Amino acid sequence: MNTTKKESLAAYGFLAPALLLLGLFLVIPALLAIYYAFTDYYLLTPDKRQFVGLANFIEIFKDTIFLQSLKNIVVFVLCVIPVQVGAALGLALLINKQRRGNIFFKVAFFAPVVLSLVVISVLWLYLLNPSEGLINSLLVNIGFDAQPFLSSPKQAMYTIVFVSAWQGAGYQMLIFLAGLQNIPGTVYEAAKIDGVSKWQNFIYITMPLLKPTSILIMITTLIGAFKLIIQPMVMTQGGPMNSTITPVYYIYQTGFSDRLIGYSSAMTVLFGIVIAIVTLIQSKVTKEENI
Amino acid sequence: MKPDDIYSFCKQLHYPRWGGTIKMRKIWISVVCAIITSLIIAGCSQKGSSNDDAVSVWVHTSNETPEGKAMQKIIDQFNEKYKGEYEAKIEFIPRSGSGGGYEDKINAALTTNTLPDVLTLDGPNTAAYAEAGMIAPIDEYLTNKDDLLPSIIQQGTYDGKMYAVGYSESGVGVFYNKQMLKDAGVDLTTLPTVENPWDWNQFIDLNEKLVKKFDRPVIDMGFNDKSEWLMYAFTPFLWSQGGNIVSEDGATANGVFNNENAVKTMTFIQDMIKKGYSTISPVDKGFNTGEYALKFGGSWTIAEMEEYPDVEYGIMPYPTSPDTNKLVSPSGSWQYAMSATSDKKEAAGTLIDFMTSTESLTEITLANSVLPAAYSVIEEVKDKVSDEMNILIEQNAASAHARPVLPEYPQVSRIFQQTVSDVTYYEENANIQTLLDDKVTQIDKVLK
Numbered sequence: 001m002n003t004t005k006k007e008s009l010a011a012y013g014f015l016a017p018a019l020l021l022l023g024l025f026l027v028i029p030a031l032l033a034i035y036y037a038f039t040d041y042y043l044l045t046p047d048k049r050q051f052v053g054l055a056n057f058i059e060i061f062k063d064t065i066f067l068q069s070l071k072n073i074v075v076f077v078l079c080v081i082p083v084q085v086g087a088a089l090g091l092a093l094l095i096n097k098q099r100r101g102n103i104f105f106k107v108a109f110f111a112p113v114v115l116s117l118v119v120i121s122v123l124w125l126y127l128l129n130p131s132e133g134l135i136n137s138l139l140v141n142i143g144f145d146a147q148p149f150l151s152s153p154k155q156a157m158y159t160i161v162f163v164s165a166w167q168g169a170g171y172q173m174l175i176f177l178a179g180l181q182n183i184p185g186t187v188y189e190a191a192k193i194d195g196v197s198k199w200q201n202f203i204y205i206t207m208p209l210l211k212p213t214s215i216l217i218m219i220t221t222l223i224g225a226f227k228l229i230i231q232p233m234v235m236t237q238g239g240p241m242n243s244t245i246t247p248v249y250y251i252y253q254t255g256f257s258d259r260l261i262g263y264s265s266a267m268t269v270l271f272g273i274v275i276a277i278v279t280l281i282q283s284k285v286t287k288e289e290n291i
Numbered sequence: 292m293k294p295d296d297i298y299s300f301c302k303q304l305h306y307p308r309w310g311g312t313i314k315m316r317k318i319w320i321s322v323v324c325a326i327i328t329s330l331i332i333a334g335c336s337q338k339g340s341s342n343d344d345a346v347s348v349w350v351h352t353s354n355e356t357p358e359g360k361a362m363q364k365i366i367d368q369f370n371e372k373y374k375g376e377y378e379a380k381i382e383f384i385p386r387s388g389s390g391g392g393y394e395d396k397i398n399a400a401l402t403t404n405t406l407p408d409v410l411t412l413d414g415p416n417t418a419a420y421a422e423a424g425m426i427a428p429i430d431e432y433l434t435n436k437d438d439l440l441p442s443i444i445q446q447g448t449y450d451g452k453m454y455a456v457g458y459s460e461s462g463v464g465v466f467y468n469k470q471m472l473k474d475a476g477v478d479l480t481t482l483p484t485v486e487n488p489w490d491w492n493q494f495i496d497l498n499e500k501l502v503k504k505f506d507r508p509v510i511d512m513g514f515n516d517k518s519e520w521l522m523y524a525f526t527p528f529l530w531s532q533g534g535n536i537v538s539e540d541g542a543t544a545n546g547v548f549n550n551e552n553a554v555k556t557m558t559f560i561q562d563m564i565k566k567g568y569s570t571i572s573p574v575d576k577g578f579n580t581g582e583y584a585l586k587f588g589g590s591w592t593i594a595e596m597e598e599y600p601d602v603e604y605g606i607m608p609y610p611t612s613p614d615t616n617k618l619v620s621p622s623g624s625w626q627y628a629m630s631a632t633s634d635k636k637e638a639a640g641t642l643i644d645f646m647t648s649t650e651s652l653t654e655i656t657l658a659n660s661v662l663p664a665a666y667s668v669i670e671e672v673k674d675k676v677s678d679e680m681n682i683l684i685e686q687n688a689a690s691a692h693a694r695p696v697l698p699e700y701p702q703v704s705r706i707f708q709q710t711v712s713d714v715t716y717y718e719e720n721a722n723i724q725t726l727l728d729d730k731v732t733q734i735d736k737v738l739k
Contacts, residue, residue, distance in 0.1 A: 014320070017327040044423035046402045130572045151515075151572045153719065237517040239712055241719065256395075257701045259419070 036265035043259035056266035066267060069245045070274075075157055076164075076246070077225045084165035084225075085217055088172030089210075093202075095173075096180045110170040117167065121234035124163045125150070150236055153243040160231050160244055168224070172217050179213030180206070215286045222282065226275050247271045345378040346638045347407035351393040351625065353385040361658035365651045369642055377638040382407070401425060408633040409642055412455060414446045414623040414693065415519075415700040421449040422698040426628040428452035432640030435648065438665045442622040442691035449696050455626035456647050458655055460662035462687040463524050463589045463621045464606040465494075465510075466596075471584035475504035485608050485685045488618045491528075491559050494610035498568035501584050508570040510585035511577050512563060514715055521708040522694065524587055527619040529556045530692050532612040536707055537734065541697050544734035549727040555612070557714045557723045565717040578602075589621075590661055593679050606682045609690070622691030624664070662687050702737040706730055 037056060041049040060066055091109050095102055112120060127134050128149040136146040149159040187205055196204070229248040232238055238245035238253075247267065255264030348366065352359040366381045386393035394416075400406045412420060420426045430436070430453045436444070440460060447455040469479060477500060483489040489497075501509040513520050529535065534552030537544045547553070563569045578586035579599040586592070588606075596604060609620045627646055629639045645651060649667040656663045656672055662684050663669045669688060673681055697703055710730050713720050720726045 014324060017324050020328060042423070043398055044401060044419055044425060129575070131570075131574050148572070153716065239517050239709070240716060241713055242709070253705075257705070258699075259701070 033265045033268050036262050037269045038266075039262045041260075041262035041265070043255075043261050049262065052262070056263050057270065059263065060267055060270060065242060065245060066247065066250055068242050069247045069250045072157060072242075072244060073226060073228065073246050076161060076228055077222065079158065079161040080165055080168075080225050081218065081221055083161060084169050084221060085172060085214070087165055087169040088217070089176050089214075091169060091173040092176035092180055093206075096177060109173055112167045113170040115167075117230040118234055120163065120167050121231050125235055128159065151240055153240045156236050156240060156244045160228075160235065163235070164225075164228065164231055168221070172221060175217055176210070176213060179210050182213075183209045218286070219279065219282060223275060223279060226271075226278075344635075345380040346409060346635055346642050348379055348381045348409040348642070349384055349393075349397070349407040350381060350411045351384060351386045351413075352411075354383045356659075358655065358659040359383055361655040365646055365654060368651075369645045372645070373641070377641060379409075379638075379642050404632065406630040406632055408635050408639040409627060409629055411625050412628055413625055414455075414457065415704065417447055417455045417626070417628075418449045418696045418700060419698045420628065421452075421454040424631050426454050427631040427633070427636065428454055429456065429629055429640060429643055432629075432644050433647065434644055435665065435667075438649070438667050439647075440664055440666065440688060440691060442687070442693045443624075443664045446623060446693035446696065447626055447628075455628035456643065457624040457626040457664050458647060458652060459624050459659060460622055460664050460687050460691060461589055461624050462662055462683045462691060463587050464608060464683050464686060465610070466578060466586045466588045466592060466604050466606055468578065468581065468584045469603040469605055471501070471505070471581065475501045475584070477501075479605070482605070483607050485618065485682065485689050488608045488611050488616070490611050490613040490616055492613050495562070495566075495568070498563070498566075498585070502567055505584065507582075508567060508573070509583055510563070510569045510587075511573040511583045512569045512587050513573070514564070514569065514571045514712070515573055517708060517712055519704065519708070521711040522704040523621050523623060525560060525711045526694065526707065527609055527621050527692055528559060528612070529553060531609075531615060531617050531619040532556045533615055533617075536695060536703060537697065537738065541695075541738065543738060544731045547731075548734060549724065549731045553727055554723050555614070557710065557727065560711060561714040561717050561720075561723065564715045571715050578604075590680060590683055593677065593683075594660055604679070606679050608682070608686045618686070618690040619692045620686050620690045622687060623694055624661070697738075699737045703734055706733050706737070 036049075038051055038053060039049045040052045040055075095105050095109070128136070130136055130146055130148050130151060135149070140146055148155065150156050183206065187209070188201065191201055191205055227248055228246045229252060232244040232246055232249055233252075236244045238249055248271070251264045251267045251271065254260045254267065258264075350359065350362055352362070354360065354363055363381060366379050369377070369379050384393050384396050397406070397410065397412075406425070410426075412426075417426075433453065433456065436453070439456065442460065443457040444453065446457055447453050467482070472479060472482075477497065483493070498509055513524060526536070529552070532552045532555055534547070534550065534556055536548050538547050564571060574580075574582050577583040578588070578592075579596065579602060581602065588595075596602065608618055611618050627643050629636065629643060633639050647665075649665065649671065652663065652665055652668045653671040655661075656668055657675060660676075660680075662680075663672055666688070669684055673684065676684070694700070695703065707730075710726065713726055714723060
């Protein structure tokens with residue numbers, strides 16, 4: 001055996017576990033989901049499933065809860081991206097400076113990312129409790145009315161936006177930080193000689209040079225945001241009045257509580273297509289602007 | 292911060308430091324890869340539980356819980372009694388909070404045809420499992436059917452046949468704080484009993500009195516628990532009023548869940564919030580700490596209250612509809628059933644009968660501090676449990692109503708839960724008729 005062959009064999013060997021896992025838990029389930037989407041698969045009668053053509057997809061467009069969930073997720077994505085990415089950038093800029101206790105802040109900002117989403121959700125559930133929660137006690141003490149954060153159909157989704165942004169921002173902060181570190185100091189030095197202000201520094205140097213990082217962050221945050229499920233599941237159970245039901249949560253409910261695997265697979269496929277289109281548009285737009 | 296810092300920072304977050312030469316690392320990586328690959332392959336080819344002569348039993352609890360320990364004991368007794376004839380083996384598959392883990396395993400076993408001979412299932416699953424042909428009728432094996440409470444029979448019966456038998460019961464009563472009621476000028480001797488329950492109007496009068504005294508919501512009805520609770524605890528009001536969710540034959544909700552009875556019931560529930568008696572976001576453990584004078588609670592609340600000896604409490608029965616004055620209370624529990632694919636039906640049937648004998652039921656009822664499922668068990672335990680527990684037991688025997696036995700139960704239950712939750716938003720849903728008409732459309736779509 002020559003060296004090239006040996007090396008490629010070794011390479012496949014290293015790839016094997018990853019490929020096997022990906023195939024087992026990603027490719028095969030995805031293909032099965034597409035297949036089930038065209039059947040009336042009921043979880044308890046797997047042998048009786050029949051091909052039903054597009055019936056599931058037609059049903060989806062008549063399903064007011066699914067349409068409501070799409071509306072909800074659009075609101076969520078549109079709100080969470082600016083808040084979360086903005087917060088991440090702000091935090092990254094804050095800790096980018098040499099300062100005493102920086103490590104502490106870094107760890108503090110990153111800590112929510114490490115914690116489980118369920119833990120975070122339960123934590124905020126206590127903080128946001130209308131009658132005994134910390135946040136409302138604070139509001140009342142400084143002269144505001146107590147707010148029904150999670151029990152109001154108008155506020156619940158925005159509360160979830162805030163909690164999600166708070167939880168996720170630490171991760172994007174770290175990537176932004178790496179991006180900031182990659183900007184060569186010489187650029188700033190040159191600007192200093194030209195006498196630019198701090199604000200101009202940020203707008204004309206930091207922002208443009210941070211663009212590749214920002215695009216990466218936008219895309220990953222967008223896809224992540226579409227997959228929202230844990231927070232509404234733990235904090236509101238999709239309520240009040242379906243104001244926080246999300247597509248993934250609804251898919252989970254129909255699939256595993258209602259046992260309608262066929263129908264929920266159809267929703268999965270449709271929702272997957274929606275995400276793919278959004279991502280495509282986004283990458284097209286950002287490409288045209290040229291990285 | 293320098294680039295080096297962030298590099299080492301990231302490294303600390305994600306990667307442990309690796310020692311050794313590059314060659315050593317390569318060897319290590321290959322070994323790890325090989326182990327992972329073989330684990331995956333081994334994991335996939337694992338066979339289901341071995342198919343020997345013993346009757347296999349799957350239960351949803353852990354063998355660490357009192358319930359699990361009692362089950363193990365009952366199985367041991369069975370093996371002792373039928374030595375040489377039958378043998379049973381129990382497997383504990385603890386469920387997660389919402390019932391996840393266990394049902395996932397059942398569903399997986401169903402697709403691979405490896406269901407055990409005997410399994411436990413939650414009451415609302417009876418119809419779906421029976422309809423799907425997963426479980427077999429067990430009438431012929433049960434020797435004590437007459438002894439079982441009507442709610443247990445109701446819960447386990449689908450299409451005229453008994454498919455599952457509950458081994459305990461549950462119920463809800465109105466817990467009251469004796470001191471707070473006295474403070475509000477209520478004469479405790481006039482409180483209702485199971486023979487003489489209060490109707491909604493009398494119940495509202497009590498709330499009114501308490502709100503006047505304490506100037507805050509006075510009853511925790513669990514409106515924040517947006518789950519099965521809203522179905523379990525609030526359907527009895529509808530049944531007391533003479534209403535229902537779906538028609539007797541389970542075909543439609545139209546003309547049933549949107550008729551006058553349903554509107555009256557939902558109006559009562561809405562009034563509890565609208566008039567400030569209850570709250571949609573109650574304080575955690577509010578009853579235990581004297582925030583609320585009243586609470587909807589079950590046998591589990593009795594256990595919980597043992598940690599709050601300062602609160603002197605009593606239990607009164609569920610309020611009834613003023614139109615019928617018929618006492619109806621929540622009920623439901625986990626049950627035993629036999630899988631339809633079992634090749635040891637005789638043995639499995641004998642085991643289920645043994646597990647639902649007076650002795651076995653008494654064992655599990657006392658161990659788990661739950662309500663008895665059979666009349667004979669009530670006789671056995673009534674001297675061994677607290678007065679409060681006896682009120683729940685008495686109410687249960689007199690008025691327990693099983694949840695609807697429908698294959699589409701999960702959806703119907705969720706729509707009912709949402710209805711209850713929606714009516715508490717009285718400003719948005721001032722017109723209950725419109726809301727119910729909308730929900731009826733949703734239910735009928737599910738039932739088709």
